[in-house]
Amino acid sequence: MVMWVFGYGSLIWKTGFPYDEKLPGCMKGYRRVFYQGSTDHRGTPEFPGRTVTLEPAEGEVCWGVAYKITKKEDKETALNHLDVREKQYDKKEYVDFFADLMDTTPIVSGVMVYIASPDKKLNKNYLGPASIEEIAKQVVGAEGPSGPNKDYIFQLEKALLQFGWEDKHVMDLANEVRILLSAGKQTAT
Numbered sequence: 001m002v003m004w005v006f007g008y009g010s011l012i013w014k015t016g017f018p019y020d021e022k023l024p025g026c027m028k029g030y031r032r033v034f035y036q037g038s039t040d041h042r043g044t045p046e047f048p049g050r051t052v053t054l055e056p057a058e059g060e061v062c063w064g065v066a067y068k069i070t071k072k073e074d075k076e077t078a079l080n081h082l083d084v085r086e087k088q089y090d091k092k093e094y095v096d097f098f099a100d101l102m103d104t105t106p107i108v109s110g111v112m113v114y115i116a117s118p119d120k121k122l123n124k125n126y127l128g129p130a131s132i133e134e135i136a137k138q139v140v141g142a143e144g145p146s147g148p149n150k151d152y153i154f155q156l157e158k159a160l161l162q163f164g165w166e167d168k169h170v171m172d173l174a175n176e177v178r179i180l181l182s183a184g185k186q187t188a189t
Contacts, residue, residue, distance in 0.1 A: 003075045005082065006097060006113040008032055008064035009052040010152065013159040016085065017078035021068035024163050025099045025107065031060040032167055034135050034153075036116040037125035040088060041146040049142030049149035050127060050135055052156070052170075053089065053116035063165040066097045066111050082114065089114040090123040136176035140184070150177050 006027060007015070036053040043049030054062060069075050093113050096106035117123050130138075142149035157174040160167050 003069045003078070004097065004108050004111040005067045005069065005078065006064055006095065006111045007067065008054065008062050008113070009156060011067075012065050013155055015067065017067075017081045018069070018071075018074045019067040019078070020070050020074075023066045023068070023097070023099070023107070024063070025066060025097050026061045026063045026101060027054070027095050027111075027113070028061050028098060028101075029056060029058065030054040030062045030095075031057040031169070032062050033129070033169060034139075034173060035118070035126065035128050036088065036123075037127040038088065038142075038144060038149070039125055041085075041144050042149040042152050043142040043144045047142055048125065048127065048138075049144055049152070050139055051152060053126075054113070055118070061101055063160065063163065063167065066108060068108075086114040088123070088125045089116045090119070091115040091117050132172050132176050135173055136180055139173070139177055140180045150181070153177055 032052045033055050034050040034052055036051045037043065037048035038051045039045045039048045042051055069078050093115055094110045095113055097108040097111040099107045116126055118126050118128060120126055139149045139153055153174050157170050160170060
């Protein structure tokens with residue numbers, strides 16, 4: 001049986017597991033938001049970074065990439081990798097995946113996606129909504145084993161733009177981080 005995995009954050013540019021096919025497309029009824037705290041990749045328990053999760057949003061779309069995995073050993077490898085990498089995400093959902101925004105029929109149904117829920121009992125790292133300015137300040141100061149949090153933002157923005165996708169939340173945050181970094185350089189000189 002074929003397994004499909006949807007990537008909407010770092011999985012877009014850094015997969016980390018073998019796959020047979022990579023399809024760009026979208027999930028409908030969700031939006032990407034920087035509401036998940038990262039204490040294991042882009043921050044620390046003392047100073048969490050912020051990574052994306054999905055939240056239901058009527059009329060919204062989240063662009064990303066679906067990975068098709070067919071071989072049994074590749075599925076095991078992918079699940080083992082994702083269960084460690086996405087361990088701070090407390091939900092797995094199975095969604096419809098569309099090649100185009102206007103499509104009414106999904107090209108794949110049952111695509112697995114990891115989501116960090118806002119339930120603080122199940123997800124102790126959920127940080128929730130904040131202004132773009134507050135999120136940017138947190139991002140600029142956060143760094144973890146996978147590197148600076150700002151790099152995650154910039155890599156996500158670049159990956160989305162390479163596909164021709166503009167995500168306002170990502171772009172607004174990336175621009176605010178650039179403003180803070182520029183102001184920091186001017187203050188330091």
